[in-house]
Amino acid sequence: MSAPSNISFRNPASSLERDSRDLLLMKSLREGTLDWSYDAEYPLVLSTEGNSTSWCAFMGNQLIGHASLWPRTLKHSSEQKSIPIGLVGNVATDENFRGQGHMRSLIAQLENLAYTQSLCALVLWSDLLEFYQNFGFSSIGREWRLTISRSERPYDTGLRRVDPSSLTDTDLSSMMTLRPRLEWGVERSPREFKALLTIPNSLVFVRRRGAKIVSWMIIGKGADLQAVIHEWGALSPDELIADIQTILSGYLTESLTLLAPGQLHHHWLEPLKQRSSQHSEHAMALAAPIGPKGEQAIKALARSFIWGLDSI
Numbered sequence: 001m002s003a004p005s006n007i008s009f010r011n012p013a014s015s016l017e018r019d020s021r022d023l024l025l026m027k028s029l030r031e032g033t034l035d036w037s038y039d040a041e042y043p044l045v046l047s048t049e050g051n052s053t054s055w056c057a058f059m060g061n062q063l064i065g066h067a068s069l070w071p072r073t074l075k076h077s078s079e080q081k082s083i084p085i086g087l088v089g090n091v092a093t094d095e096n097f098r099g100q101g102h103m104r105s106l107i108a109q110l111e112n113l114a115y116t117q118s119l120c121a122l123v124l125w126s127d128l129l130e131f132y133q134n135f136g137f138s139s140i141g142r143e144w145r146l147t148i149s150r151s152e153r154p155y156d157t158g159l160r161r162v163d164p165s166s167l168t169d170t171d172l173s174s175m176m177t178l179r180p181r182l183e184w185g186v187e188r189s190p191r192e193f194k195a196l197l198t199i200p201n202s203l204v205f206v207r208r209r210g211a212k213i214v215s216w217m218i219i220g221k222g223a224d225l226q227a228v229i230h231e232w233g234a235l236s237p238d239e240l241i242a243d244i245q246t247i248l249s250g251y252l253t254e255s256l257t258l259l260a261p262g263q264l265h266h267h268w269l270e271p272l273k274q275r276s277s278q279h280s281e282h283a284m285a286l287a288a289p290i291g292p293k294g295e296q297a298i299k300a301l302a303r304s305f306i307w308g309l310d311s312i
């Protein structure tokens, strides 16, 4: 069914429109109430600064649908190659307007925008595979989910929870360097990293040797990824496991899930698998090619990993 022609697509034009957008997203994408405002979970794409990434469908003055389109750069780790892509999230139609083709139109608008912005693929995270297949999306990439259960003996490696605002730019760049090296990854500046660390309910842990961070991890992200380590970096799998056991010794939770790239080197993956009580492999995301370099972008995405803070 195609959407009526009296629909306009644009960025929110006032704080009032941003408030109604956040209310629509909150009602559509969260259960119950939150201890923070919905936009706080998306400090780069739903903030005033990120206004141009927020796309609303209006029927007259009424906001009826929304999707974020966040242009990012996928960068090769050793060669001077990069591919512009668009991350999509915060997708919702007002419940009174569902089933009328509005999201179909909004996604078609996003595809046109992506094309005019020379983005080569759209990427999103959703369980609604069937819905997105309608628009040319398919599963791409791989990720591991490893369950690490509390060991009988207590650990204390010195890993501690920190206030993210205490981390310096040097800390943030060494954290990025400590992540496993992959062929392709999404670029992130220290300023963006700092903003993403303000997401409520994100527990940030670091371990230092002298002043230098040698291990770190982030658990949780707003209402998502509870008890999931979705970003991390360490010098060896043994140190990473000991640090996870340190958290398990100090907190009530019995187990944590470690998200890891599908292409993780076997020197890392095998010991992690051995020390996990369960592990499984999953698709990383859904993606659709855009324009003439679309297939090339899909191939690069299949060999990339998009970390938790970047996924919207």
Ligand SMILES: CC(C)(COP(=O)(O)OP(=O)(O)OC[C@H]1O[C@@H](n2cnc3c(N)ncnc32)[C@H](O)[C@@H]1OP(=O)(O)O)[C@@H](O)C(=O)NCCC(=O)NCCS
Binding pocket: 001, 028, 029, 091, 092, 093, 094, 097, 098, 099, 100, 101, 102, 103, 104, 105, 125, 126, 127, 128, 130, 131, 134
């Ligand atoms: C999912 C959602 C955005 C769909 O919006 P919508 O405006 O109702 O979608 P449309 O009417 O444009 O539907 C487009 C097509 O997808 C199909 N579709 C709609 N919802 C679907 C679903 N949940 N699963 C599979 N297909 C679906 C429709 O039948 C339609 O197909 P057709 O054109 O062949 O008839 C809306 O139901 C919603 O806001 N849900 C709650 C929030 C949510 O789940 N967002 C997605 C998170 S990633």
